Amino acid sequence: MKHQLRSSMSTEGRRMAGARALWMANGMKREMMGKPIIAIVNSFTQFVPGHTHLHEIGQLVKAEIEKLGCYAAEFNTIAIDDGIAMGHDGMLYSLPSRDLIADSVEYMVNAHKADAMICISNCDKITPGMLMAAMRLNIPAVFVSGGPMEAHKINGENADLITAMIKAADASVSDEEVTRIENCACPGCGSCSGMFTANSMNSLTEAIGLSLPGNGTILATHTNRIQLFKDAAQLIVKNAFKYYEEGDDSVLPRSIATRQAFMNAMTLDIAMGGSTNTILHLLAIANEGGVDFKMADIDQLSRRVPCLCKLAPNTQRFSIQECNRAGGILNILGELNKGGLLDTTCRRVNGHTLAEDIEEYSIMKETVSSEVKRIYSSAPGGVFSNKMGSQSKTYDTLDTDRADGCIRDIEHAYSKDGGLAVLFGNIAQNGCVVKTAGVDASIWKFSGPAKVFDSQEAACEGILGGKVVSGDVVVITHEGPKGGPGMQEMLYPTSYIKSKHLGKGCALITDGRFSGGTSGLSIGHISPEAAAGGNIGKIVDGDIIDIDIPNRSINVRLSDEELAARPMMPVTRNRQVSKALKAYASMVSSADMGGVRIID
Ligand SMILES: CC[C@H](C)C(=O)C(=O)O
Numbered sequence: 001m002k003h004q005l006r007s008s009m010s011t012e013g014r015r016m017a018g019a020r021a022l023w024m025a026n027g028m029k030r031e032m033m034g035k036p037i038i039a040i041v042n043s044f045t046q047f048v049p050g051h052t053h054l055h056e057i058g059q060l061v062k063a064e065i066e067k068l069g070c071y072a073a074e075f076n077t078i079a080i081d082d083g084i085a086m087g088h089d090g091m092l093y094s095l096p097s098r099d100l101i102a103d104s105v106e107y108m109v110n111a112h113k114a115d116a117m118i119c120i121s122n123c124d125k126i127t128p129g130m131l132m133a134a135m136r137l138n139i140p141a142v143f144v145s146g147g148p149m150e151a152h153k154i155n156g157e158n159a160d161l162i163t164a165m166i167k168a169a170d171a172s173v174s175d176e177e178v179t180r181i182e183n184c185a186c187p188g189c190g191s192c193s194g195m196f197t198a199n200s201m202n203s204l205t206e207a208i209g210l211s212l213p214g215n216g217t218i219l220a221t222h223t224n225r226i227q228l229f230k231d232a233a234q235l236i237v238k239n240a241f242k243y244y245e246e247g248d249d250s251v252l253p254r255s256i257a258t259r260q261a262f263m264n265a266m267t268l269d270i271a272m273g274g275s276t277n278t279i280l281h282l283l284a285i286a287n288e289g290g291v292d293f294k295m296a297d298i299d300q301l302s303r304r305v306p307c308l309c310k311l312a313p314n315t316q317r318f319s320i321q322e323c324n325r326a327g328g329i330l331n332i333l334g335e336l337n338k339g340g341l342l343d344t345t346c347r348r349v350n351g352h353t354l355a356e357d358i359e360e361y362s363i364m365k366e367t368v369s370s371e372v373k374r375i376y377s378s379a380p381g382g383v384f385s386n387k388m389g390s391q392s393k394t395y396d397t398l399d400t401d402r403a404d405g406c407i408r409d410i411e412h413a414y415s416k417d418g419g420l421a422v423l424f425g426n427i428a429q430n431g432c433v434v435k436t437a438g439v440d441a442s443i444w445k446f447s448g449p450a451k452v453f454d455s456q457e458a459a460c461e462g463i464l465g466g467k468v469v470s471g472d473v474v475v476i477t478h479e480g481p482k483g484g485p486g487m488q489e490m491l492y493p494t495s496y497i498k499s500k501h502l503g504k505g506c507a508l509i510t511d512g513r514f515s516g517g518t519s520g521l522s523i524g525h526i527s528p529e530a531a532a533g534g535n536i537g538k539i540v541d542g543d544i545i546d547i548d549i550p551n552r553s554i555n556v557r558l559s560d561e562e563l564a565a566r567p568m569m570p571v572t573r574n575r576q577v578s579k580a581l582k583a584y585a586s587m588v589s590s591a592d593m594g595g596v597r598i599i600d
């Protein structure tokens with residue numbers, strides 16, 4: 001049964017003459033009326049290298065769509081660069097911007113009754129914000145991200161912005177060395193080259209099935225990225241007609257991003273040691289679509305999914321470009337499928353099932369198609385460029401070494417249970433998260449005295465000032481979604497712990513969150529947060545904290561009675577919070593629900 005075009009609201013009927021006049025003033029041809037109007041949700045900005053190359057691509061997509069007879073209208077969302085916003089109170093705005101992006105997409109698409117949308121995202125909060133909007137609106141949608149940044153290597157090891165941050169705070173490193181590293185750490189456009197949050201989310205979008213093969217790993221500078229945009233533009237038109245002309249609901253985001261798809265995506269996330277932010281965002285995206293996907297599901301998966309792929313910051317040997325050479329996301333999924341860990345019946349935005357795409361895009365088959373070789377041979381250009389598709393270098397061979405290559409098979413897994421874990425205990429009755437893939441196995445069990453700080457800034461000062469010593473557990477409170485507000489990423493304190501060469505000697509726990517660039521024994525998203533009365537707010541210096549990743553527990557060594565009798569520690573910091581952020585804080589949930597807005 002056909003579906004009526006949403007846009008008919010403003011293009012049909014005598015009384016909409018004014019709206020039609022305005023559509024034609026925008027450039028719509030009269031013969032386009034009565035066909036789907038496609039929104040191009042772009043996110044170009046020159047504040048973020050992951051978005052600085054998106055200016056022209058929106059109009060290239062428009063041209064591709066209009067060749068097929070549909071009118072396409074581009075608009076832009078905001079995009080915050082976490083790596084620039086952090087280290088000061090700019091980071092308070094990062095997570096709140098996710099929900100602002102989701103709202104801005106809803107406003108534009110519903111105000112103008114667009115029929116379908118192609119979402120051009122990339123960095124940390126933009127992809128999840130647009131995914132939240134897609135699940136909220138549930139109109140035909142295709143995702144295509146700006147693509148990952150090339151990785152700079154020094155003596156075969158990754159040298160990225162995390163390297164720059166750690167070296168810069170290490171007094172033993174010269175100014176010249178710091179300058180040398182910062183000059184090469186980010187060699188142009190794209191989302192920072194490790195399995196940080198942006199690349200984690202763009203890879204998960206590919207796993208969920210809302211983007212095309214290669215979306216998570218084809219480099220931003222490669223010409224194959226432009227081909228991906230052209231393919232996505234053609235696909236959104238095809239899907240819009242399937243939905244409105246044929247009544248085919250299978251192209252809708254909620255038909256694709258089902259509970260099974262979320263479980264597949266989380267399985268991938270655990271297997272690749274993705275950023276812990278993905279847990280926060282997947283919970284929020286599922287919530288928008290009414291999908292039953294909770295922290296308990298993540299905990300259950302983390303106990304049986306092996307870690308099959310480690311990229312920066314979990315290793316300095318590989319980054320996204322090497323993952324692409326090993327077959328990218330669909331080949332990690334292929335290895336997981338061999339272990340029966342996926343539901344491959346899930347249908348994807350290209351109309352295929354996951355089983356079909358895993359089979360078609362495997363690089364381990366006898367004969368690999370030229371299309372598959374083209375995608376996974378995309379290699380770095382090796383020169384600075386902030387222009388999309390500025391080079392077309394290729395690898396001579398693909399990485400099919402599943403024993404010691406970038407992607408492992410289950411027999412050669414880094415660990416039998418995954419790269420992410422959920423812990424519970426009297427500090428986190430509703431859970432907290434840790435990226436196990438980034439924790440040295442020697443400290444999966446750790447106990448030590450608390451050193452408590454009620455702000456990220458105070459913690460940074462304490463770590464750099466020598467207040468934190470080997471054996472300590474750094475506790476950063478009142479940095480949750482409500483308490484911060486905005487649940488800051490704690491990349492600076494976790495990096496400073498490394499700068500002070502305490503990486504294996506200290507733990508850090510917080511109701512805040514971590515950048516995907518964080519590794520080490522860093523436990524975040526503690527829920528309930530201190531600002532919601534959580535027990536983390538009762539911890540004082542010297543309390544013994546017991547962390548046990550294998551047994552999934554985190555406790556302060558106090559009896560229930562002692563803990564209940566403890567008062568909440570007062571907040572001593574002096575932080576100026578704007579009205580906009582206070583409004584956010586007044587409605588936001590703790591991290592265990594994804595830091596979502598609670599209205600009803
Ligand atoms: C590398 C740090 C990056 C900018 C980030 O914020 C993340 O991955 O979340």
Ligand SMILES: [Mg+2]
Pocket residue numbers: 082083124197489514515516
């Ligand atoms: Mg981030």
